[in-house]
Amino acid sequence: MKFGIIVFPGSNCDRDCFHVPNNILKQETAYLWHKDKDLKGVDCVIIPGGFSYGDYLRCGAIAKQSPIMKSVVQFANGGGLVLGICNGFQVLTEAGLLPGVLMRNSSLTFICKHVQLKVENNETSFTKKYKKDEIISVPIAHNDGNYYCDEVTLKRLEAKKQIVFRYHGENPNGAMANIAGIINERGNVLGMMPHPERVSEDILGAHDGLKLFESVIACHCEER
Amino acid sequence: MNAKIYITLKPGVLDPQGKAVKHSLETLGFNEVADVRVGKFIELKLGDIARSEAEKKVKEMCEKLLANTVIESYKIEL
Amino acid sequence: MNAKIYITLKPGVLDPQGKAVKHSLETLGFNEVADVRVGKFIELKLGDIARSEAEKKVKEMCEKLLANTVIESYKIEL
Amino acid sequence: MWSEQSSYKSSKIHLKKLPTTGAFVVQGPGENAGIIDIGDGLCVAFKMESHNHPSFIEPFQGAATGVGGILRDVFTMGARPIANLNSLRFGAADHPKTPHLLKGVVSGIAHYGNCFGVPTVGGEVYFDECYNGNILVNAFAAGIVKKEEIFKGFASGIGNPVIYIGSKTGRDGIHGATMASDVFGGGNEERRPTVQVGDPFTEKLLLEACLEAMKTGAIVGIQDMGAAGLTSSSFEMASRAGTGIEMDLDKVPLREEGMTPYEIMLSESQERMLAVVQKGRENEVLDILKKWDLDAEVVGIVTNDGHMRVRKGGEIVVDLPIAPLVHAAPVYERPIKRPAWQDKVQKLDLKKIMQVPVAPSPHPSPSRGEGEGGGAIYNSAFKKLISSPNIASKAWIYRQYDHMIGTDTVVLPGSDAAVLRIKGTNKGIALTVDCNSRWCYLDPYWGAAHAIAENARNLVASGATPRAVTDCLNFGNPERPEIMWQFEQACLGLSEACRQFETPIVSGNVSLYNETGKEAIYPTPVCAMVGVLEDVTKHATQFFKGEGDAIILLGENTDELGGSEYLKVIHNKVAGTPPVLDFAREKSLHKVTLTGIARGIIKSAHDVSVGGLAVALAECCLREGRNPVIGAAVEINANLRHDALLFGEAAARIIVSCSPKDADLLLTIAKSFGCPASVIGTSGGRNLKINDLIDIGLDEIYNLWIGGLLITDH
Numbered sequence A: 001m002k003f004g005i006i007v008f009p010g011s012n013c014d015r016d017c018f019h020v021p022n023n024i025l026k027q028e029t030a031y032l033w034h035k036d037k038d039l040k041g042v043d044c045v046i047i048p049g050g051f052s053y054g055d056y057l058r059c060g061a062i063a064k065q066s067p068i069m070k071s072v073v074q075f076a077n078g079g080g081l082v083l084g085i086c087n088g089f090q091v092l093t094e095a096g097l098l099p100g101v102l103m104r105n106s107s108l109t110f111i112c113k114h115v116q117l118k119v120e121n122n123e124t125s126f127t128k129k130y131k132k133d134e135i136i137s138v139p140i141a142h143n144d145g146n147y148y149c150d151e152v153t154l155k156r157l158e159a160k161k162q163i164v165f166r167y168h169g170e171n172p173n174g175a176m177a178n179i180a181g182i183i184n185e186r187g188n189v190l191g192m193m194p195h196p197e198r199v200s201e202d203i204l205g206a207h208d209g210l211k212l213f214e215s216v217i218a219c220h221c222e223e224r
Numbered sequence B, C: 001m002n003a004k005i006y007i008t009l010k011p012g013v014l015d016p017q018g019k020a021v022k023h024s025l026e027t028l029g030f031n032e033v034a035d036v037r038v039g040k041f042i043e044l045k046l047g048d049i050a051r052s053e054a055e056k057k058v059k060e061m062c063e064k065l066l067a068n069t070v071i072e073s074y075k076i077e078l
Numbered sequence D: 001m002w003s004e005q006s007s008y009k010s011s012k013i014h015l016k017k018l019p020t021t022g023a024f025v026v027q028g029p030g031e032n033a034g035i036i037d038i039g040d041g042l043c044v045a046f047k048m049e050s051h052n053h054p055s056f057i058e059p060f061q062g063a064a065t066g067v068g069g070i071l072r073d074v075f076t077m078g079a080r081p082i083a084n085l086n087s088l089r090f091g092a093a094d095h096p097k098t099p100h101l102l103k104g105v106v107s108g109i110a111h112y113g114n115c116f117g118v119p120t121v122g123g124e125v126y127f128d129e130c131y132n133g134n135i136l137v138n139a140f141a142a143g144i145v146k147k148e149e150i151f152k153g154f155a156s157g158i159g160n161p162v163i164y165i166g167s168k169t170g171r172d173g174i175h176g177a178t179m180a181s182d183v184f185g186g187g188n189e190e191r192r193p194t195v196q197v198g199d200p201f202t203e204k205l206l207l208e209a210c211l212e213a214m215k216t217g218a219i220v221g222i223q224d225m226g227a228a229g230l231t232s233s234s235f236e237m238a239s240r241a242g243t244g245i246e247m248d249l250d251k252v253p254l255r256e257e258g259m260t261p262y263e264i265m266l267s268e269s270q271e272r273m274l275a276v277v278q279k280g281r282e283n284e285v286l287d288i289l290k291k292w293d294l295d296a297e298v299v300g301i302v303t304n305d306g307h308m309r310v311r312k313g314g315e316i317v318v319d320l321p322i323a324p325l326v327h328a329a330p331v332y333e334r335p336i337k338r339p340a341w342q343d344k345v346q347k348l349d350l351k352k353i354m355q356v357p358v359a360p361s362p363h364p365s366p367s368r369g370e371g372e373g374g375g376a377i378y379n380s381a382f383k384k385l386i387s388s389p390n391i392a393s394k395a396w397i398y399r400q401y402d403h404m405i406g407t408d409t410v411v412l413p414g415s416d417a418a419v420l421r422i423k424g425t426n427k428g429i430a431l432t433v434d435c436n437s438r439w440c441y442l443d444p445y446w447g448a449a450h451a452i453a454e455n456a457r458n459l460v461a462s463g464a465t466p467r468a469v470t471d472c473l474n475f476g477n478p479e480r481p482e483i484m485w486q487f488e489q490a491c492l493g494l495s496e497a498c499r500q501f502e503t504p505i506v507s508g509n510v511s512l513y514n515e516t517g518k519e520a521i522y523p524t525p526v527c528a529m530v531g532v533l534e535d536v537t538k539h540a541t542q543f544f545k546g547e548g549d550a551i552i553l554l555g556e557n558t559d560e561l562g563g564s565e566y567l568k569v570i571h572n573k574v575a576g577t578p579p580v581l582d583f584a585r586e587k588s589l590h591k592v593t594l595t596g597i598a599r600g601i602i603k604s605a606h607d608v609s610v611g612g613l614a615v616a617l618a619e620c621c622l623r624e625g626r627n628p629v630i631g632a633a634v635e636i637n638a639n640l641r642h643d644a645l646l647f648g649e650a651a652a653r654i655i656v657s658c659s660p661k662d663a664d665l666l667l668t669i670a671k672s673f674g675c676p677a678s679v680i681g682t683s684g685g686r687n688l689k690i691n692d693l694i695d696i697g698l699d700e701i702y703n704l705w706i707g708g709l710l711i712t713d714h
């Protein structure tokens, strides 16, 4: 299977996101440059964390305008798998591929720490390898992870099981309904604030994130 | 020609920054503050361009980039 | 009583945000934009308070918290 | 190293004494960063630099641009930055300015490091009145570079083009270099000199673009524009290569209108580099810079006449010989005098220090009762110490830093040293930064030597072998003989300690004139040390790993209390001399600890430092954000004053834990290296209990420790 990692100016988890599928899971992996339109035939696009365009104006707002995002939107509309992590989640909401917005953390400070997540929906292409309601530990590192949407949208997210991850125990950033990650209705676009790529190796003390990448690969293999 | 753009959160949308600023103001002893909303103030210097044209362009800039119209509204002054 | 506060970077101070926004507007084809400066727009709802008193208080808030007077200037409208 | 801004002219003769060479040293002082070899064809480039005065004036931007500057120093050598650390000094925690400065500095560091995308993996922070009017912000960065891909700041090759890269030039920080060396006088803040604003986003582009451009092989030399901007970078590059440069200021990308040649040459706008490129290959480089949306212009050419020639509007505005200016910088041998008060502060009559402190705890605990032993007479002194800002948890700070980005951080902040793995190898490096400036005030020679010893102990406790040092020497006004004495003594102490531990100093920075009015800061020679782990899986952290493990103290307790945090916090006294530093003992301690960790016997290791044994034991029990934590029951037979036993800061001690079945083996290993060692207790339970002196529930300790730094808003 082939993964593509998008590189915007200011993306800084791109190399980390490349490392996991490429070096740990031995999958073909390519960088996708923001000025290009070509997705190089990848099966899953990862929009990595970081500060695309310095997070200036609004996180993800400038990145959504880039040529590559036009292709990503098309790719997603055609059912392609798209995973947005942290800043990637912000880009996905700005681009309209996921509902809602990510606002400033309620503490108004950047927060980096391990948090506990509950896997609310393990029937997606990204979470098949988790158990339902499994509690996993994955780090967050962001300024703006405070998920917000209107009531109608929230009801719909709940009803359609689109809330994939919720913060368990402490809510670190004020996110509505403890939302840490959501998926689109079709089930092919996932956005999440926590960083699964940071907990995918024993040497880093945990590998709760690796199952997410493995789920994607497993789904892809099934499809074939 | 210059343009001034005021971007504010739509009523009803939670403003974590405003809330935190209000709290800080209170700890500083400013108890008369009932509410705080934090928005953006953008100033554009435009080249030689007619007023009506400018109006149209700046509106387009707001819709496309400067504001997130899901949660924000904007006001333009030329 | 409401107060509006406009916070802008002092002239000559680098505005990385404005720079990035200008660049993005250009790639979107808005070539008429010569310069962009991004500031803050803060709206305060004040309780029952006399105008002169409000003026004094809001100025104090700006100096103490809302603006970073080393690099920012502010304008108050009541 | 030793830039003009930091009054190299005063410090040079003393810095010459520092050991700067060694088998692993690839690049010593003199370049933008020092470099050491860690094997596998890889090197670590690292340096530390101060941004004290700018941070006092505008804490957020001051600290942010400090981080930006040190990062450029590292990647200009061709290294990709992998870690930041910082060393911070603020005034007293209850000084009205402290919360604002602390918040601003921490968020400025966070802003720059997080956005740039380098993990901030550790640091230190102290609060003391002596910094009320002059805070210290020292930023450290380290990067990894292949040995054959190191770049230096040489303007070689006559006829090669000189390229300006990065942000446009504005009037930022004009006079910055002179400002930074002014003594702060009353009312100086009101002058509000031009503050530089950092743009970490542009710096990230600059990093990627520079590393990519370096890969082409077209770059001959490269250097960042730091203090005194274009002037110092061009002069330094030409001087190193023995060449000249001719520049055309009309080509320099400008942000503001009407800038004079003087302003352009001296601007300290951030995020800029100067590169010399092979003639004919400039377009290769320019294309890469364009790809990353950076401004870049050919602004000049390398010449052979040793002159700096600068044109503007077709006219020559500067024409100066380079060598005389760079090399003939004046070297002062400033007068030196041991301060008259030195003997007095070193006097400490312990008989006059009450043993059972009566000072009530500032945090009376409502939950008293839970597990608190009735006869435990030192409980309240312990509580006061564990919640005092210099000892309390620093989580409030490091939670604001992304310390995991890069997915290399194996030991996160909160333990003795940060450990990072090096992808593609089995290796790791460990990093720490330390200085006890109170000790340096009481005795600058031994205080400085202790900074190195503490560095080394922190590395060793995490399983790393100490390799090399960078420093940031923060002192007062060198025109005062007493300050110069402190400076000289500190340099001598550093030298001796570095020689003893075989850790040469490969880069550094001097910051003088750290005074407000007549009050100088304590001499603060901050040192950071890099260590190497051949097998990164064999590392240790300070936290107990389970119940029922044997707790072993390596080293010996003494009745030294001079300069301790206990004396200061409980008795409000700054007096005495720092603990004895015995290098032989330190080295045997290193051997035992490293052997125990490498052989997998040691499960946790933590050196005893500020707050003494009692605090160190608590730090083994507590772990921010983790519940439940693991308690300890300790029984020590020592014929010592109780307060010295609990809170004395004697050197050469590390607390380790191991499985009870391994305890004898570890004691044997210790004996074979001549290091005193004894089993002092067992991990487990929900209390920290030491003899019949301290007995407190862990929940209470945790709350005091975690809340001690929470300086309330404004």
Ligand SMILES: Nc1ncnc2c1ncn2[C@@H]1O[C@H](COP(=O)(O)OP(=O)(O)O)[C@@H](O)[C@H]1O
Pocket: D086, D087, D088, D120, D121, D122, D123, D124, D125, D394, D395, D397, D398, D412, D413, D414, D415, D416, D417, D433, D434, D458, D609, D610
């Ligand atoms: N300013 C800071 N920035 C980042 N981490 C810090 C800072 N200050 C302290 N820390 C971290 O908190 C922990 C405790 O610090 P400290 O008590 O100074 O350790 P030690 O005494 O072992 O040197 C360390 O892991 C250190 O890296």
Ligand SMILES: [Mg+2]
Pocket: D415, D416, D458, D606, D607, D609
């Ligand atoms: Mg330590």
